[in-house]
Amino acid sequence: MSLQKILRLPKKRDSKLVESRFEPKRLSSEIPGVVFREYTLPEYPLVRIVLSDEKGNGCYTVVEPELSDEQKRLYSLLLEKLYFGLKPTQEMIRDPVKYVEENLLSIADEIGFGEEVRQNRDVLMYYVKREVGYGICEIPFRDPLVEEIECHGFITPVTVVLRGSEYPRLTTNIIFESEDELARFAEKLSERTGRSPNRANPIVEGVLPEGHRIAVTYSDEVSRPGTTWDVRKFPERPFTAPELIKYGTITPLIAAYLWLLLEAKRFVLIVGATGSGKTTLLNALLTLLHPHSKIVTIEDTAELKLYHKNWERFFTRKASYIGTKEIDMNDLVSVSLRYRPDYIIVGEVRGKEIATLVQAVATGHGGMTSFHGGDTKDVFTRVTGLVPELAEEFKSELAATVVIRRIQNPNTGRVERKVVEVDEISYEEGRTDVTPVFTWNFEQERFFLMDSKEDLTTEAAASLLIARSKQLQLSSQLLGLTLTQLREAFIERANLLSSAVKNGVVEYGVFSQMVVDYYLNKRRGEKK
Ligand SMILES: Nc1ncnc2c1ncn2[C@@H]1O[C@H](COP(=O)(O)OP(=O)(O)OP(=O)(O)O)[C@@H](O)[C@H]1O
Ligand SMILES: [Mg+2]
Missing domain, CATH: 3.40.50.300 (P-loop containing nucleotide triphosphate hydrolases)
Structure with a gap:
């Protein structure tokens, strides 16, 4: 799959200003109820995962770092280069997240913003890695505590099942705001299993490169209000x-x-x-x-x-x-x-x-x-x-x-x-x-x-x-x-x-x- 497909060009193509063509969507960081645990992932130290209880319901909130206007501009320039300016290589396609980790600074040098990107490295690295990874769902995908990620449709929050938790499932602050955004995410997910959903074949079942099992129902052919998906995550190595x-x-x-x-x-x-x-x-x-x-x-x-x-x-x-x-x-x-x-x-x-x-x-x-x-x-x-x-x-x-x-x-x-x-x-x-x-x-x-x-x-x-x-x-x-x-x-x-x-x-x-x-x-x- 090409990086273009992984990244997916936003719909607003008419903008002449390259700086604002790619805009990261930051998740709402409002934490509901009473906090009972908080942690970070080693590869994403800037992101807090906050577990809280709101009237007996478990909540899983991903608190992402804020971006200044300058950082947003650099983000857009970096994605512009990744999207349009690079020839896809095997290395890039095999593991886009690793590729970004290893090459972000050299890409920044190529576009003439090396110094600026270095100064804002951590925040930019997170958002760019997120974009080539699993987008707004990146954190639950990488969090080893999460064993299932469930998307019930647009506007409805994504829910997660946490290993060893007392809550059967927790509500997250991850929300797809429109069917279009959700359908494009489901296409990206499906393509990573080597399949592409469409109205004729709206059901996709497969395995992601990380070994997670996915099921997708695409558009409103077999599900209402529209696209849904579910990811069953397995630990990196099987339990013995x-x-x-x-x-x-x-x-x-x-x-x-x-x-x-x-x-x-x-x-x-x-x-x-x-x-x-x-x-x-x-x-x-x-x-x-x-x-x-x-x-x-x-x-x-x-x-x-x-x-x-x-x-x-x-x-x-x-x-x-x-x-x-x-x-x-x-x-x-x-x-x-x-x-x-x-x-x-x-x-x-x-x-x-x-x-x-x-x-x-x-x-x-x-x-x-x-x-x-x-x-x-x-x-x-x-x-x-x-x-x-x-x-x-x-x-x-x-x-x-x-x-x-x-x-x-x-x-x-x-x-x-x-x-x-x-x-x-x-x-x-x-x-x-x-x-x-x-x-x-x-x-x-x-x-x-x-x-x-x-x-x-x-x-x-x-x-x-x-x-x-x-x-x-x-x-x-x-x-x-x-x-x-x-x-x-x-x-x-x-x-x-x-x-x-x-x-x-x-x-x-x-x-x-x-x-x-x-x-x-x-x-x-x-x-x-
Ligand atoms: N004994 C266990 N201790 C902790 N976690 C477990 C255990 N068994 C399974 N899990 C976790 O629970 C999740 C579901 O497990 P698994 O896929 O084996 O269930 P299943 O019964 O086969 O489900 P399905 O009917 O959907 O195929 C996985 O994320 C798995 O890692
Ligand atoms: Mg099973």
């Missing part, structure tokens, strides 16, 4: 299993249990409402798979991030007006079988592709997917509705469901993601048994393991699980381990995860090396 343990989403015992089922190539399904953390948990569990496994992932948008060497990524494709055929999840599950996968992972199943996935896992492939729903019962009902002829096979292949929810911590008031139940499914002669293996007890704020109401040591938990879990017993046969060996493997894994958390090993690279070492040592041990 120890990180989710640290945040209380899962425990070492839950992770060790699922790890063994996955290693035995059993079929595991994560179920939860929208935004409950399904994809994140799926990704974290994938980090536990043997580093040499061949994993095929199938998604609509590129959300999963793996570091396995043998990772194949497939994406669905919509039919286009120039005649390209739609490729759906079903097509991709079928083709993935030709790739000799150890695991087939479907980011999220919504339709009949569940049937093909079930057949794939029935032929000995490991599988994992996620599903929109409230609990295990929902999964059965929906799958029976979708593919009645395969409902029985589905239940007999499914080893466990993991139910995840966003819940409010009663002590801190913060919204957290929690696995509230892990159910084991056993299917015998037409009868399906659902056994809760781990259950989050809301009153006591701890997990119960099966029907044991007290805290168990890892060893005691392992003994109970091996004695009672049919899926673990089946996994021991599939892995060629005796029950005693499987019990040991469970303890080793739970201890490895606990020690990773204790020693602060949460970063992906370091933790995955720990997993590699674990598998290597095990192999060496077996050879002795």
Whole structure:
């Protein structure tokens, strides 16, 4: 994409005065209600982010630096040069913000305002970087605390969801004043995913260069009053299993249990409402798979991030007006079988592709997917509705469901993601048994393991699980381990995860090396 497209020329082209052709729009800095927190981002030290409460509603106010008339003139001249005076280079297109960071002063020298720009460097750098970045939404896009940015239409304030906040969403001071301004922003956003919306194709779903997922409805074709968009931000690197343990989403015992089922190539399904953390948990569990496994992932948008060497990524494709055929999840599950996968992972199943996935896992492939729903019962009902002829096979292949929810911590008031139940499914002669293996007890704020109401040591938990879990017993046969060996493997894994958390090993690279070492040592041990 050219810089011209990134910047977008303002409509007022008739102005003869170059100095005022580009005018930065400064956000209103009025802070509503009572301030309870304030911070800055390292790369934007001049901008304050103020969190406040107005009658129980959370507010996220971006307080930008003021600009003098002289600074506005320099800003316009710099953008004029960026827009009209530079030939687009690869470097500029790949990362326009970095390009501006590195070249602003030399551009200023070229236009003969080097000294003036140097004197006003910080303010100008912020506004120019903002312009080539995400415009008035730059700060929430860069703020790692923001996990979702939602634009409901022009004139209505953009809202954000903040990680670990007690407010489900916060209102910002970021407002698109007209449909035209908003539509142009949505075009810019979409183009960064390689797509361009128009009235014929008003819906865009894609992934931004930073890895964030976007959805856009363009103009008033399918949304009122007009354009809307939503950005799901992901941390720069995926959460690892120890990180989710640290945040209380899962425990070492839950992770060790699922790890063994996955290693035995059993079929595991994560179920939860929208935004409950399904994809994140799926990704974290994938980090536990043997580093040499061949994993095929199938998604609509590129959300999963793996570091396995043998990772194949497939994406669905919509039919286009120039005649390209739609490729759906079903097509991709079928083709993935030709790739000799150890695991087939479907980011999220919504339709009949569940049937093909079930057949794939029935032929000995490991599988994992996620599903929109409230609990295990929902999964059965929906799958029976979708593919009645395969409902029985589905239940007999499914080893466990993991139910995840966003819940409010009663002590801190913060919204957290929690696995509230892990159910084991056993299917015998037409009868399906659902056994809760781990259950989050809301009153006591701890997990119960099966029907044991007290805290168990890892060893005691392992003994109970091996004695009672049919899926673990089946996994021991599939892995060629005796029950005693499987019990040991469970303890080793739970201890490895606990020690990773204790020693602060949460970063992906370091933790995955720990997993590699674990598998290597095990192999060496077996050879002795
Ligand atoms: N355990 C967690 N702790 C903290 N933040 C989390 C956790 N799980 C997910 N998140 C954050 O919550 C947001 C939503 O997570 P995610 O995309 O995994 O949800 P989802 O259930 O897959 O949503 P959807 O149904 O829309 O696909 C992301 O920004 C993610 O980084
Ligand atoms: Mg998801």
